[in-house]
Amino acid sequence: MLYRSFYFLACQLLGGVIGWHFLGRHLGHDRGALVGLALSSVVWLAIDLIRAGRVLRWLRVGDVREAPQMHGVWGEATDRMRRLLRQSEQVSTDFERQLREFLAAIQASPNGVVLLNPTGHIEWCNQVAAEHFGLDLERDVHQQIGNLVRDPAFAAGYARAVPGARILMLGRTSTASRPVRLAVQMHPYGDGHRLLLSHDVTALEQAEAMRRDFVANVSHEIRTPLTVLSGFVETLQNFPLEEAERRRYLDHMAQQADRMQSLVQDLLTLSRIEGSPMPGSSDWISLRKLYAECTHEAQALSALLTAGKGKSHMLHFGPVPEGEISGVSSELQSAMSNLVGNAVRYTPAPGRIDVEWQTQADGRLAFSVQDTGPGIAAEHIPRITERFYRVDTSRSRETGGTGLGLAIVKHVLQRHGAELRIESTLGQGSRFAILFPANRLRLATSKEKAVLA
Numbered sequence: 453m454l455y456r457s458f459y460f461l462a463c464q465l466l467g468g469v470i471g472w473h474f475l476g477r478h479l480g481h482d483r484g485a486l487v488g489l490a491l492s493s494v495v496w497l498a499i500d501l502i503r504a505g506r507v508l509r510w511l512r513v514g515d516v517r518e519a520p521q522m523h524g525v526w527g528e529a530t531d532r533m534r535r536l537l538r539q540s541e542q543v544s545t546d547f548e549r550q551l552r553e554f555l556a557a558i559q560a561s562p563n564g565v566v567l568l569n570p571t572g573h574i575e576w577c578n579q580v581a582a583e584h585f586g587l588d589l590e591r592d593v594h595q596q597i598g599n600l601v602r603d604p605a606f607a608a609g610y611a612r613a614v615p616g617a618r619i620l621m622l623g624r625t626s627t628a629s630r631p632v633r634l635a636v637q638m639h640p641y642g643d644g645h646r647l648l649l650s651h652d653v654t655a656l657e658q659a660e661a662m663r664r665d666f667v668a669n670v671s672h673e674i675r676t677p678l679t680v681l682s683g684f685v686e687t688l689q690n691f692p693l694e695e696a697e698r699r700r701y702l703d704h705m706a707q708q709a710d711r712m713q714s715l716v717q718d719l720l721t722l723s724r725i726e727g728s729p730m731p732g733s734s735d736w737i738s739l740r741k742l743y744a745e746c747t748h749e750a751q752a753l754s755a756l757l758t759a760g761k762g763k764s765h766m767l768h769f770g771p772v773p774e775g776e777i778s779g780v781s782s783e784l785q786s787a788m789s790n791l792v793g794n795a796v797r798y799t800p801a802p803g804r805i806d807v808e809w810q811t812q813a814d815g816r817l818a819f820s821v822q823d824t825g826p827g828i829a830a831e832h833i834p835r836i837t838e839r840f841y842r843v844d845t846s847r848s849r850e851t852g853g854t855g856l857g858l859a860i861v862k863h864v865l866q867r868h869g870a871e872l873r874i875e876s877t878l879g880q881g882s883r884f885a886i887l888f889p890a891n892r893l894r895l896a897t898s899k900e901k902a903v904l905a
């Protein structure tokens with residue numbers, strides 16, 4: 453400011469001197485100096501106004517890069533304003549970046565998030581919420597949420613507006629065959645704003661329903677033999693029985709106890725294989741050994757089921773390829789025996805059961821069990837690997853089935869990267885096949901086979 457005052461005074465002085473010198477001859481020196489002073493003030497003011505105008509024009513646009521280059525007080529003012537503008541630009545860039553990151557984080561959330569203003573209009577929502585509620589991210593912003601989400605459970609919960617209360621409703625993409633269940637919660641924030649959180653609980657509810665069904669099924673499976681057992685115990689305790697009758701009752705009791713034991717055994721197997729990691733590929737088991745065990749069990753089961761009936765199954769076991777498979781021996785054994793066992797149990801004698809091995813073009817090895825039993829209707833096939841799902845309940849129980857056999861097979865095969873294929877024609881028979889993956893097999897080449905032979 454000191455320089456500015458100095459320049460102003462110097463300009464006035466110069467104007468005065470010029471006026472005194474050039475105009476003095478015509479107007480007299482005093483007047484000439486005064487006019488020179490006045491003219492220099494006008495010129496000073498005009499220059500000042502032009503410079504102020506340049507600064508104002510720049511400020512109107514506010515682009516830091518376009519700042520006018522000036523000296524003096526306007527130059528300094530421009531510099532300071534430029535610095536302030538740059539700072540505020542930096543602040544707003546940082547703020548925008550933070551906001552973008554924050555919104556990206558909410559976008560990445562597996563939960564739906566909707567921000568509502570105090571009148572219930574949508575201010576922002578993420579993609580998940582848009583899918584949950586069927587909202588259009590562009591079209592529906594600033595719309596009343598109550599007008600867009602018409603589910604009655606949501607409408608009732610939204611009207612009650614209890615902070616944090618869980619509203620259970622159907623998602624927009626829900627269909628009868630593929631229900632989508634949502635849990636929605638509302639939380640107030642700021643000045644009357646509300647945060648709406650939605651969470652897909654379909655899998656959770658299904659798991660909970662499965663757990664309930666499982667407990668109910670296990671209780672039912674245990675209660676039945678237990679009731680029979682306690683009935684026999686009561687009879688034995690209260691009635692004098694003939695030796696033959698007593699023996700018959702004890703046989704029945706042993707049968708029921710066996711049934712409970714098989715059930716517990718199968719439950720333990722299931723829980724063990726469900727929770728354990730995939731078996732490594734360092735343990736190699738001979739296919740021949742697995743197969744021998746399996747054929748032996750099938751023959752024993754067939755003999756047991758057909759004893760005294762005068763008819764027996766026609767069991768045919770095809771040749772096993774020379775080689776090894778990697779995995780858990782007991783699990784693979786149980787999967788194969790389950791399939792052959794089921795064929796024996798569900799095929800009335802003298803039905804035929806064919807067990808074959810076949811190498812596939814893609815390197816996999818198929819183990820198939822074909823029977824001439826009752827077959828399975830197409831609608832049951834997708835469900836028979838579910839726990840306790842039975843097509844023929846009485847045959848299953850009569851022959852010692854627990855309803856868990858194929859569920860165990862499914863899990864064992866999943867763990868070993870194998871596939872289960874089921875083909876069946878009602879009244880004609882069924883074919884169950886396991887396709888073992890090539891990466892778990894070590895099959896002997898023809899040269900090796902010749903040496904082994």
Ligand code: ADP
Pocket residue numbers: 790794795798799823825826827828836837841842843844845848849852853854855856857858859882
């Ligand atoms: P279960 O112990 O009852 O045999 P599984 O899980 O092994 O239980 O089998 C499920 C159901 O699939 C059986 O109850 C039976 O109805 C049907 N099933 C399995 N294998 C055969 C088969 N070879 N022929 C006909 N039905 C079968």
